[in-house]
Amino acid sequence: METTPLSSQKNLSSQPQINPSNPLNDLEQPLESMSPQKSKNWLLPLLIIIAILSLCIASYFAYQNYRLKQQALQAQPLNISTATPDFSPSEISPTPTPTTTLTLLPQAVTLDFPCPLVKTQSSPSPDQESAQSCQVIELRVRDLLQVTYNTHHLLREIQNGQIQQEGPLNKVNNLNNGLSDLWLKIASYGLGTDPFVNQHIFFSANGFSEAKNPPTYGISGPYVQMGIPRIYDQFLINSRLSEQEIQDKSTKFLSLLEPYSNITIYPHKDFYERAYNSYRKGELLTTTQYKTDLEKINKWLTSLEKVLEQIPTFLNL
Numbered sequence: 001m002e003t004t005p006l007s008s009q010k011n012l013s014s015q016p017q018i019n020p021s022n023p024l025n026d027l028e029q030p031l032e033s034m035s036p037q038k039s040k041n042w043l044l045p046l047l048i049i050i051a052i053l054s055l056c057i058a059s060y061f062a063y064q065n066y067r068l069k070q071q072a073l074q075a076q077p078l079n080i081s082t083a084t085p086d087f088s089p090s091e092i093s094p095t096p097t098p099t100t101t102l103t104l105l106p107q108a109v110t111l112d113f114p115c116p117l118v119k120t121q122s123s124p125s126p127d128q129e130s131a132q133s134c135q136v137i138e139l140r141v142r143d144l145l146q147v148t149y150n151t152h153h154l155l156r157e158i159q160n161g162q163i164q165q166e167g168p169l170n171k172v173n174n175l176n177n178g179l180s181d182l183w184l185k186i187a188s189y190g191l192g193t194d195p196f197v198n199q200h201i202f203f204s205a206n207g208f209s210e211a212k213n214p215p216t217y218g219i220s221g222p223y224v225q226m227g228i229p230r231i232y233d234q235f236l237i238n239s240r241l242s243e244q245e246i247q248d249k250s251t252k253f254l255s256l257l258e259p260y261s262n263i264t265i266y267p268h269k270d271f272y273e274r275a276y277n278s279y280r281k282g283e284l285l286t287t288t289q290y291k292t293d294l295e296k297i298n299k300w301l302t303s304l305e306k307v308l309e310q311i312p313t314f315l316n317l
Helices: 006-014 023-075 126-159 170-187 228-235 244-262 271-277 288-315
Strands: 080-082 101-102 200-202 208-210
Touching: 101 126, 126 170, 126 208, 126 228, 170 200, 170 208, 170 271, 228 288, 244 288, 271 288
Parallel strands: 080 101
Antiparallel strands: 200 208
């Protein structure tokens, strides 16, 4: 009788036991338990590699996009031109290159008036009344001159080709309104005569308006009813001048302001009609009449500025 060695028995006991009823099922179990472990070992490194590659590709395209933007900004030119009102409209290109325009402001009033300060007194002395008259003239002239500067500045813009603006009407409409407003202020302040208020002033056959009383500027007295010529006469009387000196200075002053003594005759009536019916709509802007109208307005505003700028010299006695 042969006996199996003990070592052989141990080897047999370590081998898997096969179920006689289902031998195939027992053999497949070790294979299935080993398969998921192998797949996990290679799937995780693959996902890491894919994530790194995706990050690198995204960074590359972001860098290229940044370089393209920087090149576009460096290639874009910056054109800055300062607009000045001292060149001819014929020098304007019909198709100008778009630029950034620095618009100049209207001229400011810098006149030096020799008027002393007004002191409040229960019974003003002649010196006090003279100071009040001087200050009323100064304040009215400053207002008139600033409005004149503003209107003249608008005219220069139009003459230099800066005529368009937002809306259906161009800047000629603003100029037309500005001239009529300036004439109403001349009537209100009494530049050449006493204030012409609450009465029709016709700017065209059918268009009219009325001037209002001038401001008091907080100075008491009868100045609201007085025009600049009469206030100037009062200033001369209270300055203790001789009758001959008063007469001479008053005559010269009236001669200076004579063009503005008949306030009922508006000097721009023809322009008002053409501007209202055509110019402000962009029509007839290439005609000789249009250029002539602007030149006449320019001369009138220049003359008015010179008149107003001379008034302080008449107050310096």
